[in-house]
Amino acid sequence: MKFERLQLRGLRCIGEASLDLADGFNVLVGANGAGKTSVLEAAFLLSHGRSFRSGSRDVLMQRGASGLSIFSTVRHADARVVRLGLGREGTRWEARVDGTDVLIGQLVRECAVVCFEPGSHALIAGSAEERRRFLDWGVFHVEQDFLSAWRRYQRALKQRNSLLRKESAVSEDLYGPWEQELARSGTQIDQWRRRYLDALLPYVREQASLFLGELGDVELRYRPGWPEGEDLAGTLAMQRARDQAKRHTTSGVHRADWSLSFAQAPQREHLSRGQEKLVALACLLAQARLDADHRGEWPIICLDDLASELDLAHQASVVESLLAAPAQVLITGTEMPKPLEQAPNRLFHVEQGRFTPLL
Template sequence: MRLAELRIENLRNVASAQIELGPRVNLFLGGNGAGKTSLLEAAYLLSHGRSFRSGRHETLTRIGQESMSIFGRVQHADGSERRVGMVRSRSGWEARIDGRTPEGMIEVLREAAVVCFEPGSHDLIAGPGEGRRRFLDWGVFHVEPEFGVVSRRFRRALKQRNALLRSGTTARDLAPWDAELVACADRIDDWRRHYVGLWEIGLAQVLGDLLPELGAVDVSYRSGWLAGARLQDVLAERVDRDRARGHTGAGPHRADWSIAFERAPQREHLSRGQEKLCALACALSQAALFAQLRGEWPVVCLDDLASELDREHQAAVLSWLDAVEAQVLITGTERPTMLANPGATARTFHVEQGQVATLL
């Protein structure tokens, strides 16, 4: 898929922008604070329903404005086209598809697929488990049609169970929510395990190119409860502890995964640069798996590429992307060396104070 057009109103410091994107490489150049990252953030929001930057949803809206909006014209490999959009106001999010209001945000998120590597991406390796679960679940969401609905059922059951735990209710009152939670959890866990098995193959290939010095890679997935145990038994055994703490301590919401290398078995053995390359490899291999399973590439966003990677690795990444069919959005203060070479083609934009102008 590709984003043929992106329209933005009042996103951070971008008051208004309408961008006609090229099918392959799109380069956004400008100084620090110009608004380049916000353009990638807009594409990411259409795909994930949340920003890759930290902060509250309210901070997305330009100061002094009541709402912000993002609309994209999405073209798929089968020739179909969708106009998707999101509006954020004080009352929350509102979605649009081809001018109509869908039943939920899930329908919009299925149309646009975007993976992103940005300055905070190293948290995928070094940060808390929440980011890794989101990464994993985004991939599963685009593979398993029922995943979004089952995940929503699980979150509802978890919320109800936690509320009952805090109210000091009996195990009998918990029973129906335990049953619903377990039913959803088993399906989520099966889907996640299957996805990790597929993704690990491609990840090993990309890491072999970017970090060959670390040797073979192994991905370890943990379900969020005691290995080999049934979740219903774990919930029953932990009920007093959960009641004392006021929340459910075992389940898919505690799942995690980690990466270990033959020559760097612990995360602490990795440098910050190696963490970034690991995170980049995760994004690229996820994009490749999406293409393998869905028959089209997601959009690949690379924020501030030159400051995150040295020239050797920039060239390696751009060469990798040049060999596939993905649309790429790159930001930077200057043109990457590889894209400055004769014969290199990229649609180029200049960004200054939230204004976007097409150069080439």
């Protein structure tokens, strides 16, 4: 899939902008704070319904603006063209597909964006929540029923936690229906996650061999969020008294995690900060390649401040890898990355939220 056009209004420092993008590499060059990353952020919002930057969605709006909007025209590999929109007026967020109001879930299913940015090392070094988000985004685009199962799980989790927090005694019978729903939907989510990680691992190995060959073979470990081999419904019932003391549910797919280990770096602590970034990049590009094989079209690849995140040799490896793929790529930097100087690209100069095409 490709963005043919991105139109932004009221996003961070961007008052109003329209970018006609090329099919291949699009390079946004300008000083820090000029608005380059906001373009990648807009693409990510259409694909994930949230920003990759920290903070709430409230801070996305340009200071003094009454609202913000992101519109794009997306062309799929089958030549289908879809118009996507995400906006906010006041406190309400609205999503549209081809002019029709839709739920956020319907919007993000139409648009797939994978983004490597300065905070991406959190995929390896950060909390389990980061890794669950990565995993569930991939599962969402593979399993049509994932979102409905996830919503059922979250509703049951909220109800059980509410019971756990009550000061007065609660009948044991009240827990049963919610724990059964947690077990049903949670077990299905767990199966989907395992299947996805099994499919992802060969792609991770391929990408890791390009960027981190010195670390040797890669293995992946998945932890479901409750004792391996045990029934989730039974675990929830057995742990009810402990959960009442803690006032929240301590087992389930909302506690799952996964990790990678290398022959020469069996623990995450053995990786340098630079290696953490490369492992995260390998995972993100692996996810993009798996998504491309599953959907029959590449997701859009965003690389924020590539030159400052990777050394020259690894920049060249990334560019060479993506040149061989029919992917649209958006790259930002304070200057043109050297490996792209001789590669076909469309260049934009960015200054104070304004975008000027140069090539």
